[in-house]
Amino acid sequence: MHSPSRRAFLGTSLASLATPLFAADPAPVPGPDDPPFQPTTLFLSWQRDPTTTMTVQWVGTLGETADTTVYYAPTAAAFLAGAWQGVRPTPRPYPRTDFKVFRAELTGLQPGTDYRFRIGKASPTYRFRTMPAKANDTIHFVSGGDCGVNSHAVANNVQAAKQDPMFAVIGGDLGYDNGRSVEVSLAFLRNYSKHMVARDGRLIPMVACIGNHEVDGGYDKPRAKAPFFYALFDGLYPETGYATLDFGDYLSLVLLDTGHTSPIGGDQASWLEKTLKARADHPNLFVVNHVPAYPSYRNPLGTLFRAGTGDGNRKHWVPLFERYRVPVVLEHHDHTFKRTKPLLSGLADDNGVLYLGDGSWGRLRNPKSPDKLNYLAAASRDYHLSLHRIQGKERFHLALDETGRVMDVCRSGQRKTGLVSVPG
Numbered sequence: 001m002h003s004p005s006r007r008a009f010l011g012t013s014l015a016s017l018a019t020p021l022f023a024a025d026p027a028p029v030p031g032p033d034d035p036p037f038q039p040t041t042l043f044l045s046w047q048r049d050p051t052t053t054m055t056v057q058w059v060g061t062l063g064e065t066a067d068t069t070v071y072y073a074p075t076a077a078a079f080l081a082g083a084w085q086g087v088r089p090t091p092r093p094y095p096r097t098d099f100k101v102f103r104a105e106l107t108g109l110q111p112g113t114d115y116r117f118r119i120g121k122a123s124p125t126y127r128f129r130t131m132p133a134k135a136n137d138t139i140h141f142v143s144g145g146d147c148g149v150n151s152h153a154v155a156n157n158v159q160a161a162k163q164d165p166m167f168a169v170i171g172g173d174l175g176y177d178n179g180r181s182v183e184v185s186l187a188f189l190r191n192y193s194k195h196m197v198a199r200d201g202r203l204i205p206m207v208a209c210i211g212n213h214e215v216d217g218g219y220d221k222p223r224a225k226a227p228f229f230y231a232l233f234d235g236l237y238p239e240t241g242y243a244t245l246d247f248g249d250y251l252s253l254v255l256l257d258t259g260h261t262s263p264i265g266g267d268q269a270s271w272l273e274k275t276l277k278a279r280a281d282h283p284n285l286f287v288v289n290h291v292p293a294y295p296s297y298r299n300p301l302g303t304l305f306r307a308g309t310g311d312g313n314r315k316h317w318v319p320l321f322e323r324y325r326v327p328v329v330l331e332h333h334d335h336t337f338k339r340t341k342p343l344l345s346g347l348a349d350d351n352g353v354l355y356l357g358d359g360s361w362g363r364l365r366n367p368k369s370p371d372k373l374n375y376l377a378a379a380s381r382d383y384h385l386s387l388h389r390i391q392g393k394e395r396f397h398l399a400l401d402e403t404g405r406v407m408d409v410c411r412s413g414q415r416k417t418g419l420v421s422v423p424g
């Protein structure tokens with residue numbers, strides 16, 4: 001007998017509760033008595049395959065607009081009767097406040113297609129684009145982490161949007177709400193919402209993973225200590241702090257929890273092995289985690305068994321990255337620009353794993369020199385984001401500083417076919 005996993009059950013039941021679908025015919029248009037509605041925290045994200053779904057989300061209050069239904073239609077058909085559909089979000093609590101999270105997951109979308117959407121009749125008309133069904137053209141996205149809400153974070157938002165990325169990966173430490181500050185959590189969303197808009201007006205979806213500054217206490221805490229993160233992202237992370245987002249069959253993001261609300265070893269390591277094994281023939285698999293396995297600021301030696309040092313990653317995850325052909329790991333938390341050499345067991349190897357980081361979207365520290373940490377290929381004290389371009393069998397990774405200057409370019413090759421034999 002088929003018994004669906006709890007996650008699948010939760011995902012299905014929450015989706016069905018939150019997304020009553022209905023046709024809206026004709027297209028909704030504002031009436032003379034409809035006050036304008038433009039939520040300042042509006043952003044896009046994903047819970048499932050980005051080729052056919054989109055999640056529209058904002059934080060607001062009950063009654064601030066008469067109709068919270070998210071109406072949407074393909075841009076090319078938006079003028080046609082019957083093209084618009086609606087999904088009405090079920091408001092859910094935003095912790096420690098009277099605010100609500102409004103979330104509408106749009107499903108059954110056409111891949112690689114431009115859509116229009118609006119909230120009720122009174123909002124502006126916004127745009128999004130689904131990811132293509134196949135990677136026939138260049139796939140490009142940005143990543144970074146450790147943002148905060150200062151002017152550098154805003155500058156990097158602006159630079160990120162100028163790259164016209166298909167989406168943005170934020171690898172933890174989003175606003176630095178520390179699980180306590182609702183104001184900071186909302187300020188981060190407002191900045192993202194305002195600036196992460198592509199040149200054609202398309203909203204840039206966010207894929208986030210958890211960092212220590214999402215959590216009251218940072219490490220080894222229950223989910224309740226990361227109230228704002230999970231209020232926003234529990235669609236992707238319904239039970240654990242780790243998840244996979246598969247883009248059709250051409251791209252997988254494996255998003256990990258570096259010991260903040262899920263232990264690094266045990267269940268997460270077992271899950272990671274199964275996840276990587278199932279995708280061992282996927283050419284474009286990126287691991288995303290907050291605390292780096294190969295730090296650029298913190299000393300990797302003499303800090304054994306302490307949270308936040310990468311020791312747990314090196315013990316439980318790195319052997320799996322090496323065995324299952326992970327090409328690239330996106331790391332954060334140390335507030336520098338860094339690129340490692342391709343590494344196997346901590347040593348340079350042409351068939352090794354590339355680690356890119358280290359989270360300086362809006363925070364900065366002095367990295368150690370590559371002379372001192374010989375696994376580093378490059379490191380500098382610069383606010384930056386990464387731009388990744390997948391072109392056929394090639395992947396390019398650019399580091400851009402907050403003014404848009406290209407600081408670094410590298411290429412990650414396909415690691416050799418078959419499992420890599422790793423000692424131990």
Ligand SMILES: [Fe+2]
Pocket residue numbers: 146173211212213290332333334
């Ligand atoms: Fe951090």
